[in-house]
Amino acid sequence: MALCLGHPSHGYYMKQDPFGACGDFTTAPEISQIFGELIGLWAASVWQAMDAPASVRLIEIGPGRGTLMQDMLRAARALPGFGAALSVHLVETSPVLRERQRETLAASGVAAHWHERIDHALEGPAIVVANEFLDALPLDQFVRTQDGWRERLVGLDGEGRLAFGLSGESDGSLAIVAPPGSVLEQPAAALEAVAAVARHVAAEGGAGLFIDYGPARSGFGDTLQALKRHAFVDVLAEPGDADLTVHVDFARMAQAGLATGAAAQGPVTQRDFLLALGLQQRLEALSLRATPAQAETLASGAERLIETGPTAMGDLFKVLAVADPKLPMLPGFDLHRLPEQG
Known part of the structure; x- marks a missing residue:
């Protein structure tokens, strides 16, 4: 998976722009x-909760075309002082x-400043955003057989x-009970x-926001998939x-954050x-200044972001924050304070 996506010459992400209607998927x-404007307002709120430091890094990991950062910056300028305090850093290979x-x-x-690695971008107080980044990272798969867990490998068949x-031998370090045929992803x-990210914000201040698709609870199953031309x-x-x-196994991601001393x-x-960040209110405000055709496009886009169903973005995608434990509950996570949506 790492070679297929990141090989310097032949890797999927290294030789093309895969985003949008003409690409293979849309984010x-x-x-x-x-979407980006609300994330920008979230970042500004985090900065305020940090007691508005004079300097803070706004870091995006896996920035795609730069659209999310562009929209975040436009919204961030609405909060006096935040635009002047931030420096923009992008982690992109x-x-x-x-x-x-x-x-x-x-x-x-x-x-903007570009970095090859996450640890190169992390310095001082930081607000980190990663949208559809974790799903592109390689993992190991193990299949439960009669004699234990054996690693799933890629090789060549007879043709x-x-x-x-x-693998020829089972992995004795995996003491996990499951029926034969179960697939465990590591x-x-x-x-x-x-x-x-969690380790850094716990020590230096700030928060990290991870948005991706996957279950809130851990389980078994082969989730590896390939997409081309939206199929x-x-x-x-x-x-x-x-x-x-x-x-993305969000339960395990939260545990990884907590293990560093950060809050999850x-x-x-x-x-x-x-919705907790005010999607409906932002949609209404934009629609007031839009033509009928533009308003229809805005409404359909917003609905797609929050649509419900097993494969719809609103339910399939999850959001996790790791933060300096001294910070209060961050916007979007105190669901007891959801605004009335009428």
Whole structure:
């Protein structure tokens, strides 16, 4: 998975822009500007809760086209002092996407800084945002057999084609009870990414926000999938030419954050989070200044963000924050204070 997505020459993300209607998938920032604006207001609220430090890093991990950061910055300027205090940092390994991000942010008036690794971006008080980043990190899979857990591997079949197989010996370190045939996913890279952010904000101040698709509770199952032109394809059929993703185990991500001494808030559904931040109110405000056609586009985009159902974004996507334990409950996570939606 790491090679297919990140190989310097042939990796999926290294050689193309996969976002939008002409790409292979569409993310929330590309669906509606309201998404990024609300995240920007969330970041501004966190800065206030931090007692408004004179300098804070606004960091995005896996910034895509730069659309989310662009919308965040537009909204962030609504809070006096925040725009002057922040410096923008983007964690991106793809040269193609870095160039797209530069183009997107050129009109923002902010001097952005790019980093290859998360730990290179983390310095001092920080507010970190990662939307659909964790799902692209590689993991290990183990299959329960009669003699224990055996790792799922990729090799060649008799005709020289890529195929899945199992390791010859079971892994004795996995003392987890499950029926034969169960698949256990071990997302070490995602857990370390969350832990790195959590460890930093617990020590230096700030918070990290992770938005992705996956269950709120841990379980078993093979969640590896491949996407091309907005449709699912065989995960081994087109290495380097299809997007590979996995579902994020948010319960384990929260545990990884807590283990560093940070506070974990959530996970909550994307629907509840965005409604708590004022999605309906923002939609109404934008619609007042829009043409009928623009208002219809705004409404359909907002509805897609919060739509309910097993595969709809509002329910499938979850939101988790890891934060300095000295901070209060952050906006979007105190669901007992949801605004009336009428």
